[in-house]
Amino acid sequence: MAEVNLSPPAMPAGKKRIAVMTSGGDSPGMSAAVRAVVRQTIASGCTAFCVYEGYQGLVDGGDMIREMKWEDVRGWISEGGTLIGTARCMAFIERAGRLTAANNMIEKGIDALVICGGDGSLTGADKFRAEWPSLMEELISTGKRKDHEVAPFRHLNIVGLVGSIDNDLSSTDATIGCYSSLQRICQSIDFIDSTAFSHQRAFVVEVMGRHCGWLALMAGVSCGADFVFIPENPPSEKWEDDMCSIVKKHREMGKRKTIVIVAEGAHDKNLNHISASQVKDLLSNKVGLDTRVTTLGHVQRGGPPCAYDRMLATLQGVEAVKAVLEATPETESPVICIVENKIVRKNLVEAIKMTKKVAEDIGRKDFAAAMKGRDAEFEEFLQAFNITTATDKGDNMLPKEKRLRVGIIHVGAPAGGMNAATRAAVAYCLTRGHTPVALHNGFPGLCRHHDDQPLGSVREISWLDAESWASKGGSEIGTNRSLPSEDFKTTAYCFEHYNIDALFVIGGFEAFTAVSELRKARDQYDAFKIPMVQLPATVSNNVPGTEYSIGSDTCLNALIDYCDAIKQSASASRRRVFVVETQGGASGYIATIAGLSIGALAVYTPEEGIHLNMLVEDIKFLKDQFAKDKGSVRSGKIILRNEKASKTYTTEVISNIIKEESGGKFDCRFAVPGHVQQGGTPSPMDRVRAVRFGVKSMQYLESYAGKSKEEIYKDPMSAAVIGIRGARVKFSPMERIENEETDWKDRRPLNEFWMNLVNVVDTLSGRPQSCREGVPGSPAGASANGTPNPRKQ
Ligand SMILES: Nc1ncnc2c1ncn2[C@@H]1O[C@H](COP(=O)(O)OP(=O)(O)OP(=O)(O)O)[C@@H](O)[C@H]1O
Numbered sequence: 069m070a071e072v073n074l075s076p077p078a079m080p081a082g083k084k085r086i087a088v089m090t091s092g093g094d095s096p097g098m099s100a101a102v103r104a105v106v107r108q109t110i111a112s113g114c115t116a117f118c119v120y121e122g123y124q125g126l127v128d129g130g131d132m133i134r135e136m137k138w139e140d141v142r143g144w145i146s147e148g149g150t151l152i153g154t155a156r157c158m159a160f161i162e163r164a165g166r167l168t169a170a171n172n173m174i175e176k177g178i179d180a181l182v183i184c185g186g187d188g189s190l191t192g193a194d195k196f197r198a199e200w201p202s203l204m205e206e207l208i209s210t211g212k213r214k215d216h217e218v219a220p221f222r223h224l225n226i227v228g229l230v231g232s233i234d235n236d237l238s239s240t241d242a243t244i245g246c247y248s249s250l251q252r253i254c255q256s257i258d259f260i261d262s263t264a265f266s267h268q269r270a271f272v273v274e275v276m277g278r279h280c281g282w283l284a285l286m287a288g289v290s291c292g293a294d295f296v297f298i299p300e301n302p303p304s305e306k307w308e309d310d311m312c313s314i315v316k317k318h319r320e321m322g323k324r325k326t327i328v329i330v331a332e333g334a335h336d337k338n339l340n341h342i343s344a345s346q347v348k349d350l351l352s353n354k355v356g357l358d359t360r361v362t363t364l365g366h367v368q369r370g371g372p373p374c375a376y377d378r379m380l381a382t383l384q385g386v387e388a389v390k391a392v393l394e395a396t397p398e399t400e401s402p403v404i405c406i407v408e409n410k411i412v413r414k415n416l417v418e419a420i421k422m423t424k425k426v427a428e429d430i431g432r433k434d435f436a437a438a439m440k441g442r443d444a445e446f447e448e449f450l451q452a453f454n455i456t457t458a459t460d461k462g463d464n465m466l467p468k469e470k471r472l473r474v475g476i477i478h479v480g481a482p483a484g485g486m487n488a489a490t491r492a493a494v495a496y497c498l499t500r501g502h503t504p505v506a507l508h509n510g511f512p513g514l515c516r517h518h519d520d521q522p523l524g525s526v527r528e529i530s531w532l533d534a535e536s537w538a539s540k541g542g543s544e545i546g547t548n549r550s551l552p553s554e555d556f557k558t559t560a561y562c563f564e565h566y567n568i569d570a571l572f573v574i575g576g577f578e579a580f581t582a583v584s585e586l587r588k589a590r591d592q593y594d595a596f597k598i599p600m601v602q603l604p605a606t607v608s609n610n611v612p613g614t615e616y617s618i619g620s621d622t623c624l625n626a627l628i629d630y631c632d633a634i635k636q637s638a639s640a641s642r643r644r645v646f647v648v649e650t651q652g653g654a655s656g657y658i659a660t661i662a663g664l665s666i667g668a669l670a671v672y673t674p675e676e677g678i679h680l681n682m683l684v685e686d687i688k689f690l691k692d693q694f695a696k697d698k699g700s701v702r703s704g705k706i707i708l709r710n711e712k713a714s715k716t717y718t719t720e721v722i723s724n725i726i727k728e729e730s731g732g733k734f735d736c737r738f739a740v741p742g743h744v745q746q747g748g749t750p751s752p753m754d755r756v757r758a759v760r761f762g763v764k765s766m767q768y769l770e771s772y773a774g775k776s777k778e779e780i781y782k783d784p785m786s787a788a789v790i791g792i793r794g795a796r797v798k799f800s801p802m803e804r805i806e807n808e809e810t811d812w813k814d815r816r817p818l819n820e821f822w823m824n825l826v827n828v829v830d831t832l833s834g835r836p837q838s839c840r841e842g843v844p845g846s847p848a849g850a851s852a853n854g855t856p857n858p859r860k861q
Pocket residue numbers: 091092093094123155156157158159160161162185186187188189190191192193195231232233234278
């Protein structure tokens with residue numbers, strides 16, 4: 069009988085069959101990653117496959133490896149867990165299992181595999197890749213495959229996406245799912261807080277994270293816990309006494325509740341496990357506290373992904389497909405990572421090696437090395453946690469002449485994390501011997517009420533005052549939009565009269581403007597010749613000098629919750645579109661990232677504006693979509709329109725035009741979430757970043773202690789803005805940012821790093837280029853990383 073090649077025919081040049089799978093413990097955002105890989109694959113003219121049930125599906129083959137169409141992943145962006153299933157597969161740990169998996173991949177003609185999983189899954193992927201040539205040889209030598217069948221698959225094209233709640237892979241700042249899990253943990257601890265406070269109780273909370281302390285540490289930072297136990301940095305030999313003395317001290321200082329967080333993999337310096345019940349016994353018996361244990365368990369892994377995880381999963385999924393398409397046989401397998409704010413490809417083998425080394429360092433009790441092996445943020449967060457909970461000032465105190473009175477002021481609209489940043493700054497100041505002074509209710513509050521009796525607006529903040537602010541939304545010291553230029557004279561008088569030696573300004577574009585004004589007014593007022601730092605805090609994320617303002621993540625989460633509910637309603641009513649109006653001032657950041665995170669059909673930003681042709685093309689697109697949908701599930705559609713995208717085409721007008729032009733084929737409504745977008749409780753990301761930036765800002769101001777007014781005046785860095793820029797956290801000189809990077813008219817940065825992401829929203833919703841072609845200022849034609857948009861190639 070003639071030989072038959074049962075494998076599918078080879079793909080045309082440059083086109084591939086790309087499969088995606090999820091493996092290990094599920095994590096929120098995995099489904100969003102699968103959606104992004106599938107849609108980007110199809111948008112690139114390739115064929116998408118999913119491998120169901122992790123490596124088990126690869127080993128079982130057959131129907132477990134299925135082709136996916138565009139519509140198959142509709143609505144997946146907001147789903148928790150992984151809709152293609154996951155498993156911990158023993159068979160794949162053995163070579164025999166991997167051989168069968170390789171054979172199944174050839175059977176289906178899979179050219180490339182994108183694996184979304186944790187350290188274990190990527191270790192498996194790395195092993196599979198390393199072994200691949202020998203697996204191919206074995207398939208041939210054992211007669212399972214012919215040479216020509218194997219020939220097109222000689223090089224295994226593999227890309228890793230890190231999906232795990234544990235955040236345990238070295239070389240990336242965040243894994244897909246870790247911030248959603250942190251959100252679940254923080255919400256639980258916030259709830260526990262109120263009952264603990266009521267009864268003056270202690271709670272020991274055990275959190276997941278297997279061998280990694282990221283979740284425990286970040287929960288400690290965001291919730292203002294009293295003590296954390298993490299495997300990378302075990303407590304001292306006499307930890308029982310240390311913990312009890314810190315808790316006792318906090319109680320003596322007036323705290324009514326105690327929260328201790330224990331990572332499930334916590335141990336002492338000799339690697340003896342530290343359990344939650346052990347900690348509970350100590351708190352009960354040695355400190356005499358009424359203590360309870362709460363083990364959060366799998367609730368930490370469930371539920372929908374937060375905004376950050378949706379965005380991360382989406383951008384990384386898109387990047388994974390690009391990496392597949394750009395790979396040559398010489399390219400080393402990448403893992404897609406994020407460093408601060410930048411999606412980057414790193415070497416998979418190296419990342420696995422570094423991750424394994426952390427485990428080995430812990431095994432060898434080299435904890436300093438283990439700490440270094442985690443990302444750069446990790447150590448900084450531990451320091452920030454220690455500083456904000458420290459009671460033993462001792463060595464930390466500066467000599468008297470280096471101690472400052474630091475004025476802290478909130479300017480502009482409230483934003484999530486303002487209080488957390490203030491709390492961190494206060495704790496840092498007290499630990500170092502500085503005096504934190506709240507300037508209540510912004511600059512007008514300062515000028516008008518500084519000498520009110522009995523309580524003026526200039527007040528020193530005690531540790532206990534600020535202690536409970538870690539999780540509080542709004543602004544505890546009050547905020548105001550007005551600027552110092554409204555009364556420079558009184559502002560200067562107050563700075564002098566109350567001996568303000570340094571200024572920490574927390575807020576958005578107004579805060580930026582305020583620091584700029586004070587800097588410029590230094591010529592006339594000596595009182596302003598003090599070091600000043602602005603910490604960008606605004607839902608709009610439009611502050612020059614940073615790619616991230618605290619509060620913007622809280623806003624995105626509030627907005628996606630709102631949009632998820634609207635989308636559900638639109639889906640249930642089948643043929644309905646919603647136009648949702650977002651805040652953001654003249655910056656389309658919030659609209660774009662929310663669009664990316666909910667799978668919006670289109671995003672209208674002030675940067676691009678709204679044009680008649682755009683509306684005409686979008687209505688055509690909508691008609692086409694509804695014609696294809698035929699009343700299917702998850703067919704609700706949302707267009708996000710920034711509040712300042714157009715003066716003429718308002719949200720209501722657009723909604724009416726769409727309704728009118730739909731020819732009765734579908735309906736359109738609009739919704740305006742308004743100030744809901746400021747969020748209630750700040751998101752954990754805003755809280756932890758607020759703490760990190762708060763501490764860094766204080767350290768920065770402190771570096772000016774002892775300098776003369778003239779030295780400060782001459783130093784361009786003495787008025788600075790702290791921010792994330794690409795892969796780094798930096799202080800930038802106000803003067804340069806004002807002059808070179810600010811669009812003063814539109815109150816936003818001149819270059820907005822996220823502009824190309826509108827293309828990703830379009831690619832993944834299938835919106836044709838024609839909708840934005842010819843639109844002035846449109847970056848259509850460039851993609852997320854500035855590389856050409858695949859749909860244009
Ligand atoms: N050394 C290895 N060799 C081959 N396959 C492996 C190896 N380690 C893990 N795998 C495969 O990856 C699967 C998932 O690994 P693991 O259970 O460690 O979860 P993970 O990917 O680290 O995710 P998480 O820790 O977030 O749950 C394993 O069940 C196994 O199929």
